[in-house]
Amino acid sequence: MKCKVCKAEAVVGLPSHNTAFCAVCYDKFFMKQVSEGIRKKKLLEADDRVLVALSGGKDSLGLMYALAELGYDVTGLHIDLGISDSSRKARAVVEDFCKDRGYALKVVELEKEGVPMPLIKKHINRPICSVCGKFKRHYFNKVALEDGYTALATGHNLDDEVARLFANTLRWDQAYLSDQGPVLPAENGFAKKVKPLYRVSEFESANFSFLKGIPYHHLPCPYSKGASFTGHKMIWRNQEIRSPGSKRAFYGGFLERGQPAFAAIHEKKKDYEVKPCTKCNCPTSVGVCGVCRVREQLADSLMASNE
Amino acid sequence: MIIVRLEPEDKIDTYPKLNTVQQLLNKYDLFYTDALVIRDGELLTQDRKLNDGDEITLRKVISVG
Structure with a gap:
């Protein structure tokens, strides 16, 4: 397979774009997807101070690298969940990555906050992924606001966004459908939140991080087994194989035509x-x-x- | 003999003969956008040939939390 741009040996084939790239041309393709995504949806201004949520996975570390390469002022934030071996490994990956690349990093330790996830899992009878997400969002926002960051960036990719949109649609959840998208403006005590990888798939993100030599943490969370989110991703994985480009069309169409309609309906009903x-x-x-x-x-x- | 290291399972499989990356992916019911196929630090597309003695890493890409 040859690179569609320069005809060198390809290292990545992308059926959703009906193309293939060598390493050099793939880098240009990926960075353009990120920069165009930021520009088209007005995610960031050139002078934003960006706090990047770093889990240690391919998406968040790749995002940090891409934003730094694009010239943004970035600082990493890692939430140490306190899940023994898993959290130690993830934190070490993040700390080594930031040290090697010269990026600033902040760490919040849930153990020190009195709420490590194993303790929560043992005592709180609710889905652990839901509670964990709540704590992570809480500390992302708290650190962003208290330390003067103007935007909080997360590594959610196209597959994450499609799975979330699918879950919200299955429930016809008007509130969530009214504001799902790659940017949530700063308001009511919330920092601006952006998802600059919303145009790139999980596969594209994994290729980028690999080709950039980013040694990401790829072990799944020990608590995530059986999460409905993963099942939704598999449904869309099968759909994408049958019809390449489905995910982009579903999410892109929602942003263009669905989300504004739900936002208008929800605004009228908002009673809180x-x-x-x-x-x-x-x-x-x-x-x-x-x-x-x-x-x-x-x-x-x-x-x-x-x- | 081709040695395949599966990630994130951290499992090793061996195959006496595989001609292409596509044949390898078929062994695991994977589509070529499901995993990175890595040989000697290089990514391989599904049409690339495999050779006797290759050590391949098959790294699945779906994140789950």
């Missing part, structure tokens, strides 16, 4: 107000925020079990 949490001051629409409620449940459970 976002205010600071009465305990931690983080924004919430229900008085005490979800993170503080989990903390209360955990404290009650620990007291009951005398731990």
